Amino acid sequence: MNSIPNPHHPHQPQAGGTTRREFLRTSATAVSAATLAGLDVARFAHGAGSDTLRVGMIGCGGRNTGAGAQALRADKGARLVALGDIFMERVKGAREAIRNELGRDQRADQVQAPDDHCFTGFDAYKRVIELSDVVCIANAAKFHPWHSMAAIQAGRHVFVEKPHGIDPAGVKLMQAACDLAKQKGLSLASGLHSRYHPGYAETVQRIHDGAIGDVVTIEENFLRAPYGVTERKPGLTELEWQCSTQYHFRWLSGDDVPQSLVHNMDRASWVLHNAVPIKCHGLGGRSSMTEPTYGDVFDHHSVVYEFPNGVRVYAFCRTTTGCYDESSSLIFGTKGRASLLECRIWGENQTRWRWQGQGDPYQIEHDRLFAGIRSGSPVNNGDYMARSTLITVAGQISCYTGKEVSWEQASASNYFHPPKAEDCRDGMEPPTKTGPDGSYPVPIPGRTRLLEAAA
Numbered sequence: 001m002n003s004i005p006n007p008h009h010p011h012q013p014q015a016g017g018t019t020r021r022e023f024l025r026t027s028a029t030a031v032s033a034a035t036l037a038g039l040d041v042a043r044f045a046h047g048a049g050s051d052t053l054r055v056g057m058i059g060c061g062g063r064n065t066g067a068g069a070q071a072l073r074a075d076k077g078a079r080l081v082a083l084g085d086i087f088m089e090r091v092k093g094a095r096e097a098i099r100n101e102l103g104r105d106q107r108a109d110q111v112q113a114p115d116d117h118c119f120t121g122f123d124a125y126k127r128v129i130e131l132s133d134v135v136c137i138a139n140a141a142k143f144h145p146w147h148s149m150a151a152i153q154a155g156r157h158v159f160v161e162k163p164h165g166i167d168p169a170g171v172k173l174m175q176a177a178c179d180l181a182k183q184k185g186l187s188l189a190s191g192l193h194s195r196y197h198p199g200y201a202e203t204v205q206r207i208h209d210g211a212i213g214d215v216v217t218i219e220e221n222f223l224r225a226p227y228g229v230t231e232r233k234p235g236l237t238e239l240e241w242q243c244s245t246q247y248h249f250r251w252l253s254g255d256d257v258p259q260s261l262v263h264n265m266d267r268a269s270w271v272l273h274n275a276v277p278i279k280c281h282g283l284g285g286r287s288s289m290t291e292p293t294y295g296d297v298f299d300h301h302s303v304v305y306e307f308p309n310g311v312r313v314y315a316f317c318r319t320t321t322g323c324y325d326e327s328s329s330l331i332f333g334t335k336g337r338a339s340l341l342e343c344r345i346w347g348e349n350q351t352r353w354r355w356q357g358q359g360d361p362y363q364i365e366h367d368r369l370f371a372g373i374r375s376g377s378p379v380n381n382g383d384y385m386a387r388s389t390l391i392t393v394a395g396q397i398s399c400y401t402g403k404e405v406s407w408e409q410a411s412a413s414n415y416f417h418p419p420k421a422e423d424c425r426d427g428m429e430p431p432t433k434t435g436p437d438g439s440y441p442v443p444i445p446g447r448t449r450l451l452e453a454a455a
Helices: 020-025 033-037 062-074 088-103 124-131 141-153 168-184 198-208 238-244 261-271 361-375 385-401 407-412
Strands: 053-058 078-085 118-120 134-137 157-160 188-190 215-224 279-285 300-306 312-319 326-333 336-339 344-346 352-354
Touching: 053 062, 053 124, 062 078, 062 088, 062 134, 062 361, 078 088, 078 124, 088 118, 118 124, 124 141, 134 141, 134 361, 141 157, 141 168, 157 168, 157 361, 168 188, 168 385, 188 361, 198 261, 198 336, 198 344, 198 361, 215 261, 261 300, 261 312, 261 326, 261 385, 279 385, 300 385, 385 407
Parallel strands: 053 078, 053 134, 078 118, 134 157, 157 188, 215 312
Antiparallel strands: 215 326, 279 300, 300 312, 326 336, 336 344, 344 352
């Protein structure tokens, strides 16, 4: 539930262990053969030669408004036919913003979503999926796995924003959705856009080819002011208020390590040949953003990940005002160093290289998604999207509990932030309320138990 431009990604790109099989074995949400056999794929598959691809949006905030416009730009035969969100003003605002954006290219007629195709509430996703061939999902991250699986089961192609789960149970469900999509010949594309940036890709390849020697250490930073801060509008229920500012509530967003550092840790894992950490330990808390408008998330996190071969990744994120800001992915090797977001390498003997190309990964990911649908060669990012998300989920849990968390623990756990996504209903009581001091309570490292409580 997240306008163009996208406020969630302040660093817009500019020019210039455990195996996957072992991870899946622990999944309590794997789709059974009987379930797969009962799904009629042919009934839903987009017919070859059809000119129209019906696009639906689940979530109508800033990120999905951008994604919806990019989806339509990617394919002249795409038509926006349905939108859903908790709030109707967001639905109609996104529809108008996309129509205006496409109007610049005389393509406003690609927006074909009448009022009776605009839906609200926790069940709005069902109606959007029903009316669509391709579903763009960018609402509260809690629902990304649940809504992705529902769309894949219905035979729809999916673009889903990060993070791909906010807890171990959610990540397992997303991995199951990725595998089901592959079995059904459907696309499931990830919003982890770094993998689609041509400059990043060339920089990573040069690192893999030995430009900086062996990687020793990586430093990841996402330090900024809070985003999406809004005043509470009169008349909103507690549930509506929390949904209107979902980045600030743990049960909806998963907090800042999965929500923001997932981009950084996806890049770090990519540089390390898609490795997973052996273990991690984290520090975090809430120091200054304590007013009710900031919800119940931490405002600073630091996580140290230990990867194979002794490589350490130091990851930092912060959402506080009046402080130093930085967004970076810095790689240090035995023969040089690299800045991935700058697409720069400093090698041996002062040799320097910098990528000079152009490319918008947010658009490229949709271009490839729709090209794959048209060609019958579906895009499936399941080889990294769940894995990178689980890396950050483990780090977040370590920050909350103050405990070291191993990859095996995170992979085996079925812990979820209650309530379950499928149990959320309009009018329900939210799982967190303000305390006596008027602020929302937060986890207490050293006292809070999560993985053990799910055992």
